[in-house]
Amino acid sequence: MSRFIGDKRKVVCLIIIVCIVFLSLLGILFVGRTTAGHTACIYSNGRLIRTVELDSESEQTFTVYSDGGGYNVIKVSGGAISVSDADCPDKICVKTAPVSDGIQPIVCMPHKLVIRVEARRGEYSYDS
Structure with missing residues (x-):
């Protein structure tokens, strides 16, 4: 049971890291395409x-x-x-x-x- 909980934490951490990277790249693309000013x-x-x-x-x-x-x-x-x-x-x-x-x-x-x-x-x- 404790092994399953440890694997579950790793998966959750991996999902959080992927989401952070994705949102960061999305923000960079959005700022880079801004033409105002x-x-x-x-x-x-x-x-x-x-x-x-x-x-x-x-x-x-x-x-x-x-x-x-x-x-x-x-x-x-x-x-x-x-x-x-x-x-x-x-x-x-x-x-x-x-x-x-x-x-x-x-x-x-x-x-x-x-x-x-x-x-x-x-x-x-x-x-x-």
Whole structure:
């Protein structure tokens, strides 16, 4: 009988540990996907030319012109930013998925355009 009680305690402890790990991972995923408070910073030729709030409800589309005469059409929708059209030869920036976090920037090398998503000061950041 005492052996059965010891096995039962081990099973209960194992279930509790699995639940704690699961809830921790769920919390990390939830915090990592939060886009509220993020700002997209758009750089052309190394200079900050525009900032866009991603937590805005409205959808925006605007064009950024490079010094060499090229263009990139930027779209902000659903808390994410993307390049919807460009006249660069490889169009890697257009093929890049919309971004809503600071993990990966959008880059257009021919037009020297970089779009980075950053958290506002005092909020959660992937860099901290």
